[in-house]
Amino acid sequence: VGSVENGTTHRCDMRAGKSLLDAHNRPLRDLRISVTDRCNMRCRYCMPREVFGSDFAFLARVDILTYEEIDRLVGLFTSLGVRKIRLSGGEPLLRKNLSDLISMLSLRDVEIAMTTNGVLLPRYAPALSAAGLDRVTVSLDALDEATFAAITDSGHTVAAVLAGIEAAESVGLGPIKINTVVKRGANEDEIIDLVERFSSRDIATRFIEYMDVGTTNGWAMDEVVTANEIRNLIGDLEPIDPTHHGEVAKRYRLPQGGEVGLITSVTEPFCGDCSRARLSVDGHLYTCLFAGGGLDLLTPMRLGANDEQILSLISGCWQEREDRYSEVRSNHPSTETRVEMSFIGG
Ligand code: SAM
Numbered sequence: 343v344g345s346v347e348n349g350t351t352h353r354c355d356m357r358a359g360k361s362l363l364d365a366h367n368r369p370l371r372d373l374r375i376s377v378t379d380r381c382n383m384r385c386r387y388c389m390p391r392e393v394f395g396s397d398f399a400f401l402a403r404v405d406i407l408t409y410e411e412i413d414r415l416v417g418l419f420t421s422l423g424v425r426k427i428r429l430s431g432g433e434p435l436l437r438k439n440l441s442d443l444i445s446m447l448s449l450r451d452v453e454i455a456m457t458t459n460g461v462l463l464p465r466y467a468p469a470l471s472a473a474g475l476d477r478v479t480v481s482l483d484a485l486d487e488a489t490f491a492a493i494t495d496s497g498h499t500v501a502a503v504l505a506g507i508e509a510a511e512s513v514g515l516g517p518i519k520i521n522t523v524v525k526r527g528a529n530e531d532e533i534i535d536l537v538e539r540f541s542s543r544d545i546a547t548r549f550i551e552y553m554d555v556g557t558t559n560g561w562a563m564d565e566v567v568t569a570n571e572i573r574n575l576i577g578d579l580e581p582i583d584p585t586h587h588g589e590v591a592k593r594y595r596l597p598q599g600g601e602v603g604l605i606t607s608v609t610e611p612f613c614g615d616c617s618r619a620r621l622s623v624d625g626h627l628y629t630c631l632f633a634g635g636g637l638d639l640l641t642p643m644r645l646g647a648n649d650e651q652i653l654s655l656i657s658g659c660w661q662e663r664e665d666r667y668s669e670v671r672s673n674h675p676s677t678e679t680r681v682e683m684s685f686i687g688g
């Protein structure tokens with residue numbers, strides 16, 4: 343099950359109020375959890391249908407973390423400093439009885455957020471909110487139905503996502519944020535419409551630079567609409583100070599009220615503040631979105647490892663962490679192995 347010799351030391355450090363730090367002095371604060379590798383959409387930049395088609399082998403139920411295992415790991419991660427959990431996927435709302443997991447996590451000292459494509463929110467938002475989900479981020483790349491259909495390559499509609507946003511708002515899952523990946527030639531002409539639609543409702547839209555995550559989306563730099571281009575397009579943006587260390591989006595106030603965010607992972611990387619770990623569907627700990635592999639926690643847990651032993655594995659892994667992929671992107675060959683985003687949670 344791995345070495346336990348440092349387990350007690352790490353625990354003592356945490357009890358003394360010291361943060362667990364990685365090799366670049368970054369604390370562990372956020373945990374993103376992929377609860378399923380399946381999705382009801384096939385966004386071209388994430389799960390292209392040619393790869394994730396009807397014959398794709400998704401994980402079997404026995405190979406994915408149970409809710410009890412996730413809850414146990416969240417308890418251990420919080421003892422190491424994690425304060426925010428984000429449930430993601432794949433599409434998290436495809437996992438059966440997700441509100442049961444949220445009920446369990448709500449007893450822990452963490453904020454619980456979720457990223458979703460939104461179409462199942464009308465069905466599940468009330469139960470999720472009642473179970474203790476704090477807020478949702480809804481992904482929406484276009485308001486125009488034809489553009490949306492071309493990007494998401496599924497039978498779902500913008501109208502369904504908007505209904506999901508309404509449903510989340512009505513049960514208090516706010517402040518809601520919108521995630522929009524901007525890809526050249528696909529949806530840059532949607533930016534202004536999205537800003538206008540949501541700023542008037544006090545919902546922040548966050549524009550994300552198209553990333554070279556995974557190896558299946560055929561990413562090319564010239565398809566990235568840069569944060570600078572987006573800033574110039576929107577114009578008249580007043581920067582807002584970050585509310586906390588390690589905030590992912592650069593935030594701006596709009597002259598008409600409301601705000602937008604830019605997630606500038608490609609052209610203005612923010613690895614220096616990255617306090618995020620990721621837990622894959624099959625229980626591996628990844629310390630970077632662009633990692634080629636992760637640390638297996640599922641096997642030791644199922645072999646009977648105790649909490650000290652699992653804590654030692656997690657803290658040892660974090661202390662060795664040197665990742666800063668986005669800052670050194672050009673040093674990485676495009677052929678290298680990288681895990682898919684649906685597997686580790688965006
Ligand atoms: N299915 C859910 C959804 O779409 O919100 C959650 C999982 S999805 C992987 C999480 C986020 O990652 C989404 O906002 C999605 O737009 C973003 N994403 C996926 N692939 C991306 C890429 N290549 N570049 C930038 N963002 C990406």
Ligand code: SF4
Nearest residue numbers: 381383385388432459
């Ligand atoms: Fe599914 Fe979300 Fe990926 Fe789109 S971005 S394919 S909705 S997991």
Ligand code: SF4
Nearest residue numbers: 613616630631667668
């Ligand atoms: Fe964090 Fe890796 Fe992204 Fe850098 S590239 S911000 S280390 S997840």
